[in-house]
Amino acid sequence: MAGGSGTRLWPLSRAGFPKQFLVLSGNTSLFQQAVARLDGLANDALAVSSPVIVGNEEHRFLVLDQLRELKSEPGAVLLEPAGRNTAPAVTLAALQALESGLDPVLVVASADQTVTDGEAYTAALRSAVAMAAEGAITVLGITPDRPETGYGYIRAESQVGGARVAQFVEKPDLATAEKYVASGAYFWNAGMFVLKASVWMAALDKFRPDIASACRAAWAVRSTDAKFVRPGKAEFLAVPSESVDYAVMEKCPGVLDIRMQALDAGWNDLGAWEAVWQVAPKDAAGNAQVGDAMVSDSRNTLVHATSRLVSVVGLDDVVVVETPDAVLVASREKSQDVKNIVNQLGREQ
Ligand code: GDD
Ligand code: MG
Structure with missing residues (x-):
């Protein structure tokens, strides 16, 4: 399926x-x-x-x-x-x-x-x-x-x-x-x-x-x-x-x-992004980075960059996902609720 x-x-x-x-x-x-x-x-x-x-x-x-x-x-x-x-x-x-x-x-x-x-x-x-x-x-x-x-x-x-x-x-x-x-x-x-x-x-x-x-x-x-x-x-x-x-x-x-x-x-x-963070390889502070990502003084945070440098300073338990036309910043534990944004956007996303 x-x-x-x-x-x-x-x-x-x-x-x-x-x-x-x-x-x-x-x-x-x-x-x-x-x-x-x-x-x-x-x-x-x-x-x-x-x-x-x-x-x-x-x-x-x-x-x-x-x-x-x-x-x-x-x-x-x-x-x-x-x-x-x-x-x-x-x-x-x-x-x-x-x-x-x-x-x-x-x-x-x-x-x-x-x-x-x-x-x-x-x-x-x-x-x-x-x-x-x-x-x-x-x-x-x-x-x-x-x-x-x-x-x-x-x-x-x-x-x-x-x-x-x-x-x-x-x-x-x-x-x-x-x-x-x-x-x-x-x-x-x-x-x-x-x-x-x-x-x-x-x-x-x-x-x-x-x-x-x-x-x-x-x-x-x-x-x-x-x-x-x-x-x-x-x-x-x-x-x-x-x-x-x-x-x-x-x-x-x-x-x-x-x-x-x-x-x-x-x-x-x-x-949801929470699960992606769970399975991702992480540094000692629990941060997972994909693409051109930089993380400083942060813990248990996922940064996924696809088209430019994305940097995060002093943030804990956050998900940041960057694409050319849309960026998501969410609390990790609320990552299930991203669907609410998509519902607001409708099929146009
Ligand atoms: N062909 C087709 N058509 N595939 C679909 C459709 C559809 O309309 N809707 C969903 N799928 C596919 C998804 O791509 C996914 O691979 C699979 O069917 C399961 O659908 P999900 O929409 O991801 O279901 P879920 O995760 O909310 O819940 C199901 O899986 C859980 C475990 O992952 C349920 O079976 C839960 O009981 C279960 O715990
Ligand atoms: Mg599923």
Whole structure:
């Protein structure tokens, strides 16, 4: 899934070049890291197809160029005329997969994350695939270290692999997140879903038949141009916008077989500048500098310069991001609220 807008990483992340295509940690973009991470999944027991990318029409050449850099050949690139959030995106991938006449397990991965331990990631995904092959909807759970409100929370019946999920709560408010973390009983949802294509379609038919039928209608009139597959434009624009988490995951526990595989692989969602600072290499005072940046008498500050020298003196816990036409200066802990600025700017950003 590579069709998000990444508004909280403005001004670097723009509508035409959103965060998943930016190089924010390491040498490749988050999208490239997500694709490369899946490379090691195949083994004697597991045949893995080429990646299927679901993204926005506007980013089709970014997707192809970045895959080419990796020497990765996509199975297909499914292009949405406009984002309708992740439930329709997964549905397009499921409908595409079912075309084969088989009912493969889908490893649904997000394109906006970093992972430091690739082997642990692969091992966790292989266990998730094994559970999904038996019909379970499988999510990956991260042990939380702070009451993050931008994530989904999972309460599993036990801490061991394959635990049944008793509750799934998407983006709780701060008081609820604090309670969940303090209880020690909750995991973060890593934003990856592993399940058979038919299991996804059946779950969507059960919980959101409106989304399922609107997606089928758009898929029925799709057009294909080499690797690009486009659902019908008017039909897809009529699909209700909803995330996988709200449309299906919150509703599954107690109704469908939903399991959690723990993931301990240095996972991070680079959702906001705070998280970019977290994963960046830092000096002894906790400052991270990218590009032509200078920092003096400051602590725990991120300075990201792209087009000129940016200097910061005597500032703590601040994020400064400079681009040719926009500059952001924000308190690090308020970096989630950058989306408010982008909302004010509208699509023109
Ligand atoms: N194709 C497509 N179309 N992709 C999309 C769309 C869309 O309309 N909207 C978002 N995506 C992609 C994003 O680019 C990202 O790779 C992924 O889907 C997840 O979307 P986000 O918008 O980043 O979701 P989130 O971070 O708020 O929440 C999800 O991930 C968290 C962990 O990172 C949820 O699954 C949470 O429960 C989870 O904790
Ligand atoms: Mg995200």
